[in-house]
Amino acid sequence: MKTMYAGSPWSANGKTGMLLGKRKILTKIANTEDGQNIKMGTPKGKVVNSVGAGDSMVAGFVAGYLRGGSYEEALKSGTAAGSATAFSEGLASLEMYEKMLKQISE
Numbered sequence: 001m002k003t004m005y006a007g008s009p010w011s012a013n014g015k016t017g018m019l020l021g022k023r024k025i026l027t028k029i030a031n032t033e034d035g036q037n038i039k040m041g042t043p044k045g046k047v048v049n050s051v052g053a054g055d056s057m058v059a060g061f062v063a064g065y066l067r068g069g070s071y072e073e074a075l076k077s078g079t080a081a082g083s084a085t086a087f088s089e090g091l092a093s094l095e096m097y098e099k100m101l102k103q104i105s106e
Contacts, residue, residue, distance in 0.1 A: 032071050040075050043103035045087035052091050057082030060097075076104055 032038065057078045064077025080100035084092030087100075 038071055038075055040072075040079055040104065042079055043083045043087075043100045045083065045100075047086045048089055050086050053082045053086040056085035056092055076101065079104055 059078075060081025061074045061078030063081075065071070065074035067073065067077070080097050081092060084096040084100045088096055092100075
């Protein structure tokens, strides 16, 4: 897995990716062992502070994988966690994480 720096473009050559580009749009991609690409939309919101968003995304990805056992669940959880932090003043709260999960589910 490549190291990600918040606010820097990152290619999706690893398992997961987060891009905070010029328009501050979050993009999520996961690649499975068999080469399948899993793409997922992201919740809508205003990026307040990207510091910690990449770390939150990775933590959410790992937690989602351990909880659900699938890359789809892992990517959804990582997307919610990274987005929740990016849309918050500091690190994401559980309430914000759950709000982001709900947006992804819809």
